[in-house]
Amino acid sequence: MNKEINAITLKEDATIKEAMESIDKSGMGFVLIINKDKKILGMASDGDIRKALLYREKFESLIKNIMVKEPITALKETPAIELLNIMLEKSIRAIPIVDINKTLIDVVLLSELKSIPLSNPDISNKEVEIISQVLGTPFLSIGPKVEEFEEKIADYIGVKHAIAVNSGTSGLHLCVRGLDIKDGDEIITAPFSFIASANCALFERANPVFVDIDKDNLCINADKIEEKITKKTKAILPVHIFGHPCEMDKIMEIAKHYNLAVIEDACEALGTEYKNKKAGSFGDAGVFAFYPNKQITTGEGGMIVTNNGKIADLCRSMRNQGRNEDDKHSLEHIRLGYNYRMSELSAALGVAQMNRVDEILEKRQRIANFYNKRLEKIDGIKIPYIGPNINMSWFVYVIKLDDKRFSKKGRDQIIEKLNAKGINCRNYFSPIHLESFYIEMFGYKKGDFPITECVSDSTIALPFYNNLTEEEIDYICKNLESIINFFKISS
Numbered sequence: 001m002n003k004e005i006n007a008i009t010l011k012e013d014a015t016i017k018e019a020m021e022s023i024d025k026s027g028m029g030f031v032l033i034i035n036k037d038k039k040i041l042g043m044a045s046d047g048d049i050r051k052a053l054l055y056r057e058k059f060e061s062l063i064k065n066i067m068v069k070e071p072i073t074a075l076k077e078t079p080a081i082e083l084l085n086i087m088l089e090k091s092i093r094a095i096p097i098v099d100i101n102k103t104l105i106d107v108v109l110l111s112e113l114k115s116i117p118l119s120n121p122d123i124s125n126k127e128v129e130i131i132s133q134v135l136g137t138p139f140l141s142i143g144p145k146v147e148e149f150e151e152k153i154a155d156y157i158g159v160k161h162a163i164a165v166n167s168g169t170s171g172l173h174l175c176v177r178g179l180d181i182k183d184g185d186e187i188i189t190a191p192f193s194f195i196a197s198a199n200c201a202l203f204e205r206a207n208p209v210f211v212d213i214d215k216d217n218l219c220i221n222a223d224k225i226e227e228k229i230t231k232k233t234k235a236i237l238p239v240h241i242f243g244h245p246c247e248m249d250k251i252m253e254i255a256k257h258y259n260l261a262v263i264e265d266a267c268e269a270l271g272t273e274y275k276n277k278k279a280g281s282f283g284d285a286g287v288f289a290f291y292p293n294k295q296i297t298t299g300e301g302g303m304i305v306t307n308n309g310k311i312a313d314l315c316r317s318m319r320n321q322g323r324n325e326d327d328k329h330s331l332e333h334i335r336l337g338y339n340y341r342m343s344e345l346s347a348a349l350g351v352a353q354m355n356r357v358d359e360i361l362e363k364r365q366r367i368a369n370f371y372n373k374r375l376e377k378i379d380g381i382k383i384p385y386i387g388p389n390i391n392m393s394w395f396v397y398v399i400k401l402d403d404k405r406f407s408k409k410g411r412d413q414i415i416e417k418l419n420a421k422g423i424n425c426r427n428y429f430s431p432i433h434l435e436s437f438y439i440e441m442f443g444y445k446k447g448d449f450p451i452t453e454c455v456s457d458s459t460i461a462l463p464f465y466n467n468l469t470e471e472e473i474d475y476i477c478k479n480l481e482s483i484i485n486f487f488k489i490s491s
């Protein structure tokens with residue numbers, strides 16, 4: 001038995017006073033009472049002791065007279081997720097772990113058990129090794145790992161150039177500048193996305209013009225784009241939302257017809273394919289992001305991909321303070337630029353992650369399959385839609401509730417109840433046009449993009465990451481099902 005357990009255990013001949021002293025010292029709020037063979041006899045919390053003293057017992061009475069006999073225990077092999085379930089269900093803060101003879105071997109506290117996070121990066125020893133190697137070199141920025149990472153991504157996506165930057169947002173911004181989009185120009189995009197998809201236009205005083213999304217694939221509705229094209233339109237910025245590609249055939253045709261540039265926001269779609277071609281390789285430029293919840297991570301980071309040498313050169317220069325990139329160490333600044341550089345440490349992490357990209361995407365597909373199988377038959381839930389001719393690269397797993405049955409308030413209550421069960425989940429995304437500063441700038445109001453608003457009010461992103469276990473998915477789905485059924489009965 002370890003030292004910490006010694007601090008919260010007492011023999012059966014201990015008094016209430018001794019139990020109080022033990023609780024005071026350990027700060028745990030309870031003691032376990034064991035016999036000479038370390039078999040667990042009972043448990044007493046500070047609340048149990050207070051009640052006993054209030055009504056009859058003396059300080060000198062034996063603790064075993066007031067303890068809760070045969071408290072809930074669990075065997076050593078019990079998975080953490082089950083322990084969490086027991087503790088939440090029985091409203092207990094700790095659970096003694098015993099062997100088959102009921103001998104106490106450990107105590108697990110509720111506070112020790114991690115809840116299931118929404119996302120969790122998958123970092124192997126190989127990543128740790130490669131980063132340590134970089135730390136031993138003089139190159140922590142502007143070095144060989146950035147180049148290696150760029151080559152790997154260009155190869156993987158099937159484009160001529162890849163330019164690493166310090167975030168997806170900076171990548172989008174450089175594409176807007178690289179395409180010479182300026183004050184008063186318009187970029188057509190979807191209001192159902194991460195806010196950077198639209199903000200990148202505002203950075204250059206251009207205006208994002210929204211087109212509502214398709215109710216199934218949740219990407220920009222390609223059939224509605226033409227209605228929004230004006231003389232000021234310079235580009236279309238389709239977002240491959242949650243890893244599902246937009247209808248790129250239609251979008252490229254419209255762009256060609258109206259002579260518009262296409263910037264693919266592929267920040268959530270590394271590895272996604274539309275008609276066997278990788279997302280990011282259709283437009284004039286594409287951008288990926290590597291925040292820790294993405295398919296692969298560099299901590300923070302992004303990558304611009306393009307077949308256009310001029311855009312590539314401009315972006316390379318602008319990410320590095322507008323320097324003359326012919327001479328990397330030159331201090332000559334030939335245009336306005338930024339510090340959007342990716343560090344060598346981030347790039348090294350990216351290289352190691354790219355070495356495992358197929359394995360990573362397969363793991364994510366497996367997790368999505370588990371979820372689909374568990375959830376597809378639950379009344380009131382729609383599992384993610386996958387269109388034809390598509391290879392999905394899963395970014396998040398987002399379910400849609402039946403919006404006829406569940407209001408936004410109901411959806412939020414379901415999220416709250418899941419959170420209370422240790423399951424981190426959240427709504428995904430809030431409509432961009434209803435963010436307060438968009439309302440202020442453009443006068444948007446509720447009802448302007450009804451599909452985006454409806455989807456935003458009725459979706460839930462469930463925990464999703466490479467190493468989510470089948471048991472955890474089972475726990476999540478069981479709880480989701482019973483919460484949904486409870487709503488069915490009570491509504």
Ligand SMILES: Cc1ncc(COP(=O)(O)O)c(C=O)c1O
Pocket residue numbers: 166167168169170193194196197239265267268289290291301302
């Ligand atoms: C669709 C989309 N666009 C752009 C971004 C911006 O990427 P970053 O957070 O790396 O700036 C994200 C990131 O979450 C995203 O999901």
